[in-house]
Amino acid sequence: MPFNSIFAWVIKKRLHQIELFRKYPEDVQHELFEKLIEQGVQTVYGKQYHFHQIQTYSDFKELVPLNNYESMKPWIDRLMEGEQYLLWSQDTKWFAKSSGTTAERSKFIPVTRESLEDCHYKGGKDLLALYYENFPNRKLYKGKHLIIGGSAQVLPVADDAYQGDLSAIILKNLPWWAEIRRTPSKEIALMTEWEEKIERMARSTIEEDVYIIAGVPSWTMVLARKILEITGKSNLREVWPNLELFMHGGVSFEPYREAFRELIPFDDMHYVETYNASEGFFGIQDVDGSNELLLMLDYGIFYEFIPMYAFEETDSKIIYKLDEVELGEEYALVISTNAGLWRYIVGDTIHFTSKTPYRFKLSGRTRHFINAVGEEVIVNNTDYAITQACSKTNALIREYTVAPIYMDGKTQGKHEWLIEFDREPDDITRFMFLLDEALRSINSDYDAKRTRNLALGKPLLRILKPGSFDAWLQKKGKLGGQHKVPRLMNSREIVEQILQETEFETIDYA
Structure with missing residues (x-):
């Protein structure tokens, strides 16, 4: 059986599992909650906050405090110094430099083997699965996947412990089925000097048969224009005739849409948005042409939501689980994850557009807003x-x-x-x-x-x-x-x- 056919079979099997959490979202979240608590009981954090007493969600809210990065940082610092089993029941040796900060001090988010495999990699597979659902019989796995990732720096913790952009951690640990179709080489993809990196990425990929591009819109545009400059072509389809999908995230795509239309002026070019942060893979656009994201409910993440009218960081009294949210209400996202983040306020705000299934839109940041005179611009x-x-x-x-x-x-x-x-x-x-x-x-x-x-x-x-x-x-x-x-x-x-x-x-x- 051709490898593309095997891949398509695996994708279709996953679609059945996605349909389960579309139909039974609260059941899936409840089962996941119980598994997380079972793992948390074994941790130093779990012992400090009496996880062994947690039988219900109400117990969880009463016993476990809300956290932001500042309150989690002492725990993360200890992990980066080599201590283990503080926040999660397995080793934690990778740390994603947060994409959500430009402050003087970077944030480092723990990444575990479970969060890589059951969240981030699963998200990548599901993105393709949902694309196949919208466009059956595609042959995406025949071509190359151009991934525009970050760089990683090794931490002096252990030989296999390091920090870097989440995309770099993902690249360094990709499963074989993803690695064989990825371009460019790891040597280039993990370079730290971005001007040289863009040049080398462009020259190393122009002869490849690229079907998919994945990256942040702004840096993808820089790479695309470098490729057109080198080749003298007028658009990316003249370089890669089979290019059909751009998987993007990180920032809103709307300000870039027309620019990409000029780079790839074809109606059969498709764009799929994701919400994939250092803290977890949260959402995927599952309906072609929509600007709504499907909340991914079986990735080892238990969700809570603080209505923004009641938002007080780490001290909010009003907080809801999934089945209590209302459509159109603005919520701060709170997560407990298989990377050991417990009741962690991500810093993003969302509002739900549907509850059958749960779809949402990103609306802004809890801190990134302008409210100088009561205008509340997000x-x-x-x-x-x-x-x-x-x-x-x-x-x-x-x-x-x-x-x-x-x-x-x-x-x-x-x-x-x-x-x-x-x-x-x-x-x-x-x-x-x-x-x-x-x-x-x-x-x-x-x-x-x-x-x-x-x-x-x-x-x-x-x-x-x-x-x-x-x-x-x-x-x-x-x-x-x-x-x-x-x-x-x-x-x-x-x-x-x-x-x-x-x-x-x-x-x-x-």
Whole structure:
């Protein structure tokens, strides 16, 4: 039997299991909860918080505290120093540098063999399974899979213990069935110098028969343009005739959609979104053309949800399990996992669009927001606004970030947008008008504060020279992999740093 046929058979078998948690989500989560507690009883953490007394979810809420990274860090530090069985019942020797921070101090998330195999690798297989469900009889396994991963640095803990981007940890431990179809070589994929890495990735893959690309949209665009520059081709299908799928995550795809349409101008090119963080693989787009993600319920992750109206980090009194959530309500995501994260607040916010099955949309961050005057702007608001403005002015963006200018006795409050364009708008004043109007249309609080410019003035735009965001990330030691500049910040710290280090043009359409 051809290997592609065997692979398709395995995929179809997995689809039956996915259908089980679509139909019986609460049962699957309850069974998983019991297994996690059984493992947790054997840990130092479990002994400290009396896991042996946990019989019900109510017991769990009463006995086990909510955690953020700061409260988990002492435990993780001890793991990185070589202690074992602190948070999980098996060895923990890998640590994923969090993609969700650009702070001076990196976060390191524990990764266990169980979380790799039962969560992250399972997510990769399920992504293909759900794609096959939408497009039967595809032959994806005939071609190569181009994976744009990060780099890994070895920790002086043991020969097989190390830290790095989650994508790098995944690459270093890939099962054989995935490794034989992956490109480029591990030597290139795990390089730390990103300028050279992009060059070598491009030159080593242009002769391959690539069917699938997986990566963060921004770095994938950089690689794609390098490939077109080297080959002289006008689009990626001229390089890879069988390319049909881009699996993406990390940031919203909407601001990049038109740019990818120019790179691959074909209607039969497909895009599948995932929600795969260092802490776990949480969601996959299971319906073609949808912007909703299916919550993956059998990956060794037990979910809880804090409504954002009641959110107090590590001290929230109102928290729900899966069967208690409401559609449309904004929730902070809380997880307990087979990597030893217990009641851990991820820092992302979601809202559910369906409960049969459970589908959701990412809406922002618990900390990445702007609320200078009560406008409560979140990331999906700004992604929508910039997508609308770009679409109507023929613009393409590379990156953006936004921060407030706080009002004082002399200065009116407003939002300051730092944007690096791949193609500038054909009318920059109209672009800013459309951006502002789109944001007003999707966020009633912002609209109220903008009314007659009473609380917020018109937004200010700084057009940054090409490479400005990458230069800032490089100075912070964060260039490459899954690292990114936060879209929104309620403080001006990062914006001020970037503006001090780059050239820019100011557009104030007031």
